Amino acid sequence: MGFLQRLKDGLKKTKEGFVDKVTNIFTGRTNIDDELFEELEEVLIQADVGVKTTFTLIDKLKDDVEKEEITEPEELMQYFQKELKSLLQNDEGGFNFDKDLNIIMVVGVNGAGKTTTIAKIAGRYKDQDKKVMLAAGDTFRAGAIEQLQIWGDRLGVNVIAQQEGSDAAAVAYDAVQSARAKGVDLLIVDTAGRLHTQTNLMEELKKVKRVIDREAAEIKAGVEVLLVLDATTGQNAISQAKLFNDAVNVDGIALTKLDGTAKGGIVIAVKNELQIPIKLIGVGEAAEDLQNFDPDEFIKALFSSEE
């Protein structure tokens, strides 16, 4: 079931048992007490917002209560929503391509959804009549090149590939040259999944980025690095974002697998701590299951539950 469908269903269910947990916390009582904050803590933590961000938020609210002399729980809810939104502000979602050739390098840990997200982005811009090209930069994982090629065939998009085991930077180099020669608008470079703690693999990633940067500079192409995070991930996403950002300067995040029951709240912490904007969300396995990130919708979904 797609995310939109889920949201629609969700809205329909408002009357019949679809629960907004946060609203319940604030409207179901007359006093602002410890229990309220504890329930809020529970909801935030269970959405993977993370310990640190959760307690920062709760401390802020407690301050608000004191300073603004708030006594009504419902009034406090408005403060809560304001604080939460301010954490995600300025995130418009989507890309802003303004060069003749735009290059996206996609990075992330194993199994996060990089290759699928690439296919989804390619599908979207192909539909907008852009000339799209893919580069099979995962030369490591068994079957990774074929996986991208199958997507390329399905979407009718050119895939630049070498053999398994070849140098990923060389693939990227080839791809940029080819993209330039063929007048491509958007080149998306896949990379092998790697744990952010594997220093040698992170060095290799830096090298791929250097090659892309160098070749792009020559032809004034735009380059951006997209980090793919799995919404099922907990606190480790912060470490992932930090280390990938240190290595290759992440410009944006794609949050995948939001069609499950995981809430992906950890991106709030990531945003809060690293100021990396969230651009896209993945809501399924098909090419069309990609949406621009929308803070309001995201927050709404964060606290909803079907009970």
Add this chain to the structure above:
Amino acid sequence: MIFSSLAEKLQDTFDKLRGKGKLTEKDVKAALKEVKMALLEADVNYKVVKDFISKIEERAVGKEVMESLTPGQHVIKIVNEEMQELMGGSKEDIAISSEPPTIIMMVGLQGSGKTTSAGKLARKLSKDGKNPLLVAADVYRPAAIRQLQVLGERLELPVFSMGEDSNPVDIAKGSINYAASHNCDTIILDTAGRLHIDQEMMEELENIKGTVEPDEILLVVDAMTGQDAVNVAKNFDQRLDIDGIVLTKMDGDARGGAALSIKAITGKPIKFAGTGEKLADLETFHPDRMSSRILGMGDVLSLIEKAEKSIDQEKAKALEEKLRKNEFTLEDFMEQMEQVRNMGPMDEILGMIPGMGGAKQLKNMQVDDKQLDYIEAIISSMTPEERRDPEVINGSRRKRIAQGSGTSIQEVNRLLKQFRQIKKMMKQLNSGKMKKGGGLNLPFFN
């Protein structure tokens, strides 16, 4: 490190209440607040944490603090015991069918590591003398079959597939005949990743299960999973009655609290841990190591246990006597050192001490195995008299000792200085503060 260590925080909490005989409710609450934070930071599910903490509180309040431990360590000990109990004691192996083939079915979310784990398991089983057959039942993800075939080639093991236009149930069924005719005694089914709430796809797994009746259904879970681990595990277990869990990507820096959540929710054992991308990177799961990892405190408990085991209690008593009378000599020093060394390689032991896990700190540490070799060489080059009374060691003796031990005068000096400091410390301890051998029995690490 992103997470400040629990052990350090507990240290702060307990510095204020050193020397108390019993754990009061207030002490325990203060300590458990830190434990709760640590567990949440490790991604243990909120509800699981809540239950767990209240159980510990019940157990800990009023407990007499064990002689050899500080109150903080005692609470950690209880926490750790409870955690280990929760996560299951000893290792559990795969059920082997009395009548071949043994069928193992891998299930889990997308991207959790099923295919790689299937390959790793095949390798392990073949090393154990089995003849495994890998079965490509993921017909959905592009090139998933190809991925398994490549792994099979690398392992030189057969892979059964019927292409991606067949039904996974038929593939599973077909693999049994194939196994029989190819002399394979074990079948490993690699199924497609799926969401636990995807009814149709979950039914597919139920159908495979109903058709081939696997001996072992393993749920593959990513160690980085957050709060949602409970939903995933609950659903898969309810639908399929899984037999165990494989925890993947343990080579990263995730604390892996999902392990605790899943065990608490399903009661099913975690059987294997994936520790790298290579096919050899599969380990039997160790609940004890996992609890320390989740708590973010190194293997502090293992250290305490090891210390208790390898330090000869008789000798320890004699030593305590000597310490009390201030008769501690370099000979005793060497003996103590040997006992410490019996616990294992130095870097490993140091790695278990909270706050010393980071490689950087280890590098700055002056004590490594080589250093200990030097110390031993130096002391053995001394005469018995010198060992008993280092004060007699003058300049020319130092030179002799340095030469005899193949070290330098500076190193001899450093050892003598360290020894003097230790004696001074002992004296202070004897003069009152340390009545009952508090702290670890390892004076040289304090």
